Amino acid sequence: MDPKKQRELLLLNEFRALVPYFPAGTVLATEAPDFLVESAERVLGIEILDYVRGEAADGSPVRKAEQDHDEVAEIARVAFEADGHCDVAVDFLWSDHGSLNRQTRREIGEATARLVRQHIPAGVYETRWLRWDDFEATPLCGLVHSISIMRMRQSSAWTCSDGGFVTATVPEIVRLIESKNMKVPSYRQRCQELWLVVVADGERISSNLDVTDDVLNTEFTSDFDSVLLYPRLEHTVHALPVRRAATRQHLGTLQL
Numbered sequence: 001m002d003p004k005k006q007r008e009l010l011l012l013n014e015f016r017a018l019v020p021y022f023p024a025g026t027v028l029a030t031e032a033p034d035f036l037v038e039s040a041e042r043v044l045g046i047e048i049l050d051y052v053r054g055e056a057a058d059g060s061p062v063r064k065a066e067q068d069h070d071e072v073a074e075i076a077r078v079a080f081e082a083d084g085h086c087d088v089a090v091d092f093l094w095s096d097h098g099s100l101n102r103q104t105r106r107e108i109g110e111a112t113a114r115l116v117r118q119h120i121p122a123g124v125y126e127t128r129w130l131r132w133d134d135f136e137a138t139p140l141c142g143l144v145h146s147i148s149i150m151r152m153r154q155s156s157a158w159t160c161s162d163g164g165f166v167t168a169t170v171p172e173i174v175r176l177i178e179s180k181n182m183k184v185p186s187y188r189q190r191c192q193e194l195w196l197v198v199v200a201d202g203e204r205i206s207s208n209l210d211v212t213d214d215v216l217n218t219e220f221t222s223d224f225d226s227v228l229l230y231p232r233l234e235h236t237v238h239a240l241p242v243r244r245a246a247t248r249q250h251l252g253t254l255q256l
Helices: 003-018 061-081 102-118 170-181
Strands: 026-029 035-038 043-050 088-094 127-130 144-151 157-161 193-200 226-231 236-239 242-244 247-249 252-255
Touching: 003 026, 003 035, 003 043, 003 193, 003 226, 003 236, 043 170, 061 088, 061 102, 061 157, 088 102, 102 144, 170 193
Parallel strands: 043 193, 088 157, 193 226
Antiparallel strands: 026 035, 035 043, 088 144, 127 144, 226 236, 236 252, 242 247
C-alpha cells in the first residue's frame, strides 16, 4: 500500500472510531471513491478530502508560504551543517509577507545559517532568541519575526512555527464540496450511499480548522448523501446539514 493510501486508511480508522453509526462491514481500499464499506444492507462509498485553507484551482497561498518557509529552513540547515557546527534546534516565526522567489529563499536560508553560527548558546539546552533588530541589514529583515536557537546534546531540528486564522467560512466549505460533486456520478456506479469526509489534519496552520456555528447551521447543497468535517485535533466529527434535491439531512455533531 502506497504512503498516500496508508495515510487515508489511518484517517478513516480514526474517523470510524468517532462515528457511532459507521456501518459494520468489510472496508476496501479503492480509488474513486477512496474506500468502500461492504455490508449486507448496502455498499457505502467514502471519499476523503484534505482541508487546506484558501485552496483554489491554482493552490493555496497559505500552504505555498508554508512550503517556502520549510525550504528556507532546509537551506539554512544544510548551510549550517556544512561547516560541522554543533547540534541545534532552530525554529522560525515568520511575519506576514508576500511570496518568496527562489533566490530570496536561498538568500534568507544562507543568511540564517550565518546568524545561527554567530549566536549559538554556550550551554546544552540553553536558548538564544534573535529578533527584528538582529535582522537589520540582512535578507530576513521584515520577513522573519524571530528565531529561537537551542543548543542540543545530539540531533538537530530546523522548524517553522505558524500563526494565523483557523476559522472556516461557509464559502470555503461550499468550494470544497463543489470540487468533488462532479465526480459523484462515477462514484455511485460502485456504491449506493456516499459520504464526503473533509479532514483538517492540523499538522500546519493551513490544515487547522475551527468549525463555527455559522458553518454548522448552514444547509449545504451536495450530491453526496452526507458531508462530514473531521478537525483531527479536536477528536470530533461534525455532520453538516445537506440538501439533496428536496431532502434535508441534519445528522448533528459527534463528540468523542
